[in-house]
Amino acid sequence: MEKITRVGVDLAKNVMQVHAVDAAERVVVRKAIARERFVIWFANLEPCLVALEACSAAHYWARKLRTLGHEVRLIPPQFAAPYRKGGPHVKNDAQDAEAICEAASRPQMRFVPVKSxxxxxxxxxxxxxxxxxxxxxxxxxxxxxxxxxxxxxxxxxxxxxxxxxxxxxxxxxxxxxxxxxxxxxxxxxxxxxxxxxxxxxxxxxxxxxxxDPQAQRCMDVCGVGPLTASAAVATVVDARQFKNGRQMAAWIGTVPRQNSSGGKQRLGRITKQGNDYLRTLLFQGARSAVLTAHRRDDRLSRWIVQLQARVGYYKALVAVANKHARILWAVLAKGEKFDPSHVCIAPRAVIWATNS
Structure with missing residues (x-):
């Protein structure tokens, strides 16, 4: 048997479907394995890349396989589905495992961090x-x-x-x-x-x-209480996995849905993709921040008051929830305390000021 370099696994309660390929992308193994023998099968396998769909018990199996020396990556189901042969109307465990294996080979694929x-x-x-x-x-x-x-x-x-x-x-x-x-x-x-x-x-x-020190820093944001801070720290394993705050906001689902083409941008309502629980908590916190913004005099609160007067309560609510998601990314990724009077300086402005 050729050396296995990548394995795609379709997890289930009792029977796991595996699809393994070698360095030349030739199929080496395509079989179903009982749950009791799942870890044993990987223990007898040389360390390789193992791709799992991010579903129930995926984090547990990922930790188990990592202890055996394998490199484990979790793929969101919506990212693996386009690689399934037959499209959305043809589905079985073998095709799911093959699609997961294929999706893991893409250089620009995004993965879910394994939770502790x-x-x-x-x-x-x-x-x-x-x-x-x-x-x-x-x-x-x-x-x-x-x-x-x-x-x-x-x-x-x-x-x-x-x-x-x-x-x-x-x-x-x-x-x-x-x-x-x-x-x-x-x-x-x-x-x-x-x-x-x-x-x-x-x-x-x-x-x-x-x-938790990270949760304490999150609670410095107006509208972020213990519930939201605890959920953010536990859900976002490592905020540095996102390139910037907008990526994290898009993962939560607070950015506009795009239907752009031909260089013309068409922005709709928020996508509501990603983690619905964390998004709900952010909107509840944003409601509190919007209703009490007129009582505070910091820069962020003044922006909220002006925004509500310009676009109305509901649009301001969405904007503040999106703002909070980006602020939480900065707090978690950079380890800094929240400053409501912080002024963001664009990189071009810094270069211009330095040259002048």
Whole structure:
């Protein structure tokens, strides 16, 4: 068998599909391997380039293969899909593995950094919190809808719901029967349990942000709290993987979608690609920054006030979220503290000032 130089792996729960080529790009191995024998197969292989699709358990397998001496690269699924033979309508594990192997050979391909167990552990807190918040929202909407069936109406908002739900259930003047009241009270008890779980996770995330130096620097940005700072540090493995702040903003999905051709630029709405959780947190933080900008007198806040007056609230919100993404890149990549009065000097201006 020829020496294997590159392997593409299509990960799955129980069976992994591998596609291996040699230095001349000839196919050497194309087979399915059971999960129990996956690491053993690579242990008997000389160190080579292994490409995995960035999906569930990909970071775990990448760490395992790196300990065996292999060079591991994670490819986003949307970057590997164009190399699949047959296009989007023809798909199987063997073609996916071949497409991943082919995509890894491209010199300009972008890869996902491998996360450490500590970073993934922090993201577990965020994902559990997100799940509990979604469950609580669904439960609150369900209880409000059931009460409305009996003419009991509650205003929207979690705070209003907490204040009036018990009184409305125990009100004897409505049409609720005994078993229905008991069922609704059990739903309210479950809602309180979810509140406690969310509060515990908020505390754990705040502790992580308070002890992490990078997260502490991120929290210096107005509108970036412990939740956003912790998520940014855990999600962005190494900010230096991005050439500049705009690349990181594009990865998060806060830059305009382009439909340009013939030298004419056509910019649309934001792409909403990349990490939707981090983008959501940035927009929530931007909302706070926009609403309170008039209370501050630093350069960034004055820019926000002028921008809102010129383009309106919603466009300013998008612009501030994009600005925060770029600021976070500078804080994480350069290790500097945030200065709201910082004035960016363009490279051409520096050259001109030096020559003059």
């Amino acid at each position: 167990p500590a970073q993934q552990s922090v993201l577990v807190l965020h994902r559990m919190r997100t799940g509990f918040v979604e469950e609580r929202t669904a439960l609150v909407n369900r209880l409000r809808g059931l009460l409305a069936e009996f003419g009991v109406f509650l205003a929207q908002g979690i705070r209003t719901f907490h204040q009036h739900i018990v009184d409305r259930i125990e009100d004897g003047s409505n049409e609720l029967a005994g078993p229905a009241r008991q069922a609704l009270m059990r739903g309210w008890t479950q809602c309180q349990a979810l509140d406690q779980e969310i509060a515990w996770l908020d505390k754990q995330i705040a502790e992580h942000a308070g002890h």
